[in-house]
Amino acid sequence: MFRLDARAMPVSERTHMARYPKPAEGSWTEHYPELGTDTISYEDSTSPEYYELEREAIFKRAWLQVGRLEQIPRTGSFFTKNIAATDTSVIIVRDGEDVRAFHNVCRHRGNRLVWQDYPREEISGTTRQFTCKYHGWRYGLDGACTFAQQEGEFFNFDRAEYGLVPVHCDVFSGFVFVNFAEQPSQTLREFLGPMLLGIEGYPFDQMTDRYAFRVECRANWKVFSDAFMEFYHAPVVHVGQHPSQLRAAITEMGYEAPHYQIDGPHGLITTAGSLHRVWEMPPENVKPADIATRSGLFGPWNKSDLGELPPGINPGKIQPWGLSSFQFFPNFAILIWEAGWYNTHQFWPTSHNTVIFEGNVYSLPAKSASERVGREMAAVSFKEYSLQDANTLEATQMGLEAGVIDQFPLNDQEVLVRNFHKVVGDWVHEHRRERLRG
Amino acid sequence: MTAMPLLPTAFADFEPFAETWCLGTERERWDRRMSSSIDELQTFYDAVLPRVQEAIEYCDQVPLDDMPDDTVNLLRLIYSFVIVSFPVELWRQPYVPDTLGTSFDRISEPLP
Numbered sequence: 001m002f003r004l005d006a007r008a009m010p011v012s013e014r015t016h017m018a019r020y021p022k023p024a025e026g027s028w029t030e031h032y033p034e035l036g037t038d039t040i041s042y043e044d045s046t047s048p049e050y051y052e053l054e055r056e057a058i059f060k061r062a063w064l065q066v067g068r069l070e071q072i073p074r075t076g077s078f079f080t081k082n083i084a085a086t087d088t089s090v091i092i093v094r095d096g097e098d099v100r101a102f103h104n105v106c107r108h109r110g111n112r113l114v115w116q117d118y119p120r121e122e123i124s125g126t127t128r129q130f131t132c133k134y135h136g137w138r139y140g141l142d143g144a145c146t147f148a149q150q151e152g153e154f155f156n157f158d159r160a161e162y163g164l165v166p167v168h169c170d171v172f173s174g175f176v177f178v179n180f181a182e183q184p185s186q187t188l189r190e191f192l193g194p195m196l197l198g199i200e201g202y203p204f205d206q207m208t209d210r211y212a213f214r215v216e217c218r219a220n221w222k223v224f225s226d227a228f229m230e231f232y233h234a235p236v237v238h239v240g241q242h243p244s245q246l247r248a249a250i251t252e253m254g255y256e257a258p259h260y261q262i263d264g265p266h267g268l269i270t271t272a273g274s275l276h277r278v279w280e281m282p283p284e285n286v287k288p289a290d291i292a293t294r295s296g297l298f299g300p301w302n303k304s305d306l307g308e309l310p311p312g313i314n315p316g317k318i319q320p321w322g323l324s325s326f327q328f329f330p331n332f333a334i335l336i337w338e339a340g341w342y343n344t345h346q347f348w349p350t351s352h353n354t355v356i357f358e359g360n361v362y363s364l365p366a367k368s369a370s371e372r373v374g375r376e377m378a379a380v381s382f383k384e385y386s387l388q389d390a391n392t393l394e395a396t397q398m399g400l401e402a403g404v405i406d407q408f409p410l411n412d413q414e415v416l417v418r419n420f421h422k423v424v425g426d427w428v429h430e431h432r433r434e435r436l437r438g
Numbered sequence: 439m440t441a442m443p444l445l446p447t448a449f450a451d452f453e454p455f456a457e458t459w460c461l462g463t464e465r466e467r468w469d470r471r472m473s474s475s476i477d478e479l480q481t482f483y484d485a486v487l488p489r490v491q492e493a494i495e496y497c498d499q500v501p502l503d504d505m506p507d508d509t510v511n512l513l514r515l516i517y518s519f520v521i522v523s524f525p526v527e528l529w530r531q532p533y534v535p536d537t538l539g540t541s542f543d544r545i546s547e548p549l550p
Contacts, residue, residue, distance in 0.1 A: 209548045210546065210547075210548070211544060211546070211547050211548070212544065212545045212546040212547075213542050213543060213544050213545065214542075214543055214545050215541050215542045215543060217540055240528055240529070240534075241528065243527075243528075244528075287523065287527045287528070288487060288523070288527065289487075289490075289519065289520060289523030289527060292487065292490045292491050292494075292519075293490075293494070293520060357542070359542070365548075366502060366548065367502075368497075368498050368501075368502065369494060369497030369498050369500075369502060369505075369513055370494045370495070370497070370498050372502060372548065372550075373494055373497075373513075373516055373517070375548075376517050376520050377520050379464075379544070379547070380464075380520050380524065383544065384524050384534055386542050387534050387537040387540060387541075387542050388534060388536065388537060390537070391536055391537040391538070391539045391540045392536070394539050394540060395539075
């Protein structure tokens with residue numbers, strides 16, 4: 001264990017990288033031999049044609065997270081989610097214990113059914129039925145068409161045949177997922193697999209204090225995701241988040257994760273908690289505002305009591321544990337922090353080189369002003385470093401699009417990046433083969 | 439200064455900053471930070487830092503869902519202190535270095 005005090009840190013510890021044991025094969029990358037160790041191409045992130053393939057092969061076939069149950073607390077609660085990659089908007093609606101998803105399209109002449117003021121924007125609300133703004137057709141919460149204006153003027157018309165088009169929908173730990181395949185090849189639980197199912201039982205449903213962020217950036221969705229699959233960049237891009245006297249030592253020390261895991265298309269990176277225990281550091285090495293609010297980069301210092309947690313949130317059994325970042329293929333991540341809060345990242349492509357980045361920070365409801373101030377500090381920190389990521393990734397996209405380099409090396413701390421691009425390639429390849437087979 | 443104080447009398451020394459920094463949403467606080475000079479941010483930070491823990495303790499005396507207006511204003515001023523602490527303590531300029539090509543908008547947050 002090391003302390004984040006440059007003076008107390010022996011030079012050997014600052015420069016020696018193998019702080020944590022690697023798998024028997026010698027590296028995390030070689031522990032998963034199908035990944036190989038070669039350089040990789042980033043053509044998958046600069047080509048409009050490749051993006052068209054990804055839309056069909058991935059976004060119309062994978063289970064996609066679209067929101068949380070707390071957004072639809074009672075019968076009739078709904079929200080819409082626009083997904084550019086599939087050219088769709090979906091309505092997610094609660095009907096008793098059921099959660100349903102429908103294409104947000106009126107069956108009469110194709111008008112977008114649910115919107116307000118701006119047809120392109122997402123909305124949420126509570127309703128007894130959905131009424132089309134164009135000709136007044138109405139649909140129940142079960143999607144059935146309940147009213148067609150001047151029904152008698154249609155020909156050979158049976159209203160029962162004109163229900164909303166359903167989308168496959170399922171819920172895991174309060175996260176709502178949809179799947180645009182006609183018949184998904186796996187159930188949601190089969191798709192998630194044992195590693196992600198291992199976080200079931202974490203009290204996501206109780207953590208309703210939510211800070212939500214959103215921006216559209218000029219980077220490929222995978223280039224953007226990459227930066228959230230490795231912390232190798234953290235001691236460089238984010239070093240400024242630390243007091244100036246620590247920065248040189250932090251960059252020199254670099255980053256090493258104590259545990260990586262890959263399960264099917266999904267990944268996990270765990271960070272050790274030694275850097276997170278800010279309150280144990282000499283106060284001159286802590287930002288005064290962090291001391292005042294007892295919070296900061298790694299969240300509030302006073303740990304939230306969440307009761308007993310499922311062992312699956314720290315499958316590497318790392319102690320001291322900092323956080324586990326669960327990467328849900330293709331575009332969602334949940335980061336569970338030791339201090340008793342979690343955040344999510346999601347990356348929605350809008351073209352081959354633009355992406356909507358959504359971030360959420362969740363905690364138990366604050367019981368006091370001091371708890372609320374601690375969460376505010378964590379949410380502000382989240383924005384400060386997310387801005388550093390977002391801006392850097394626009395620069396990366398431009399560099400890649402220059403097209404002067406065709407092969408890039410990835411190190412062992414970038415094993416999830418390597419896996420991610422491989423899985424995307426595998427899904428695209430598989431889809432092409434299926435199409436050729438007809 | 440306005441005729442009616444915005445803050446509890448115990449924090450009258452923050453009153454000169456109240457109109458500028460008692461802002462209800464992060465978006466307003468962010469915009470105010472970005473349109474301020476680093477000297478203005480430093481002045482506000484220096485004034486609040488010595489008493490910020492005391493101010494938090496003051497807000498703790500009333501429940502979050504039943505706060506008098508002056509206490510809500512004090513809490514909002516503390517939030518502004520938080521967002522201003524980054525340029526003052528780290529960046530030495532209002533914005534995060536190397537981030538002017540993008541933004542990251544907070545679209546919802548718990549209130550107050």
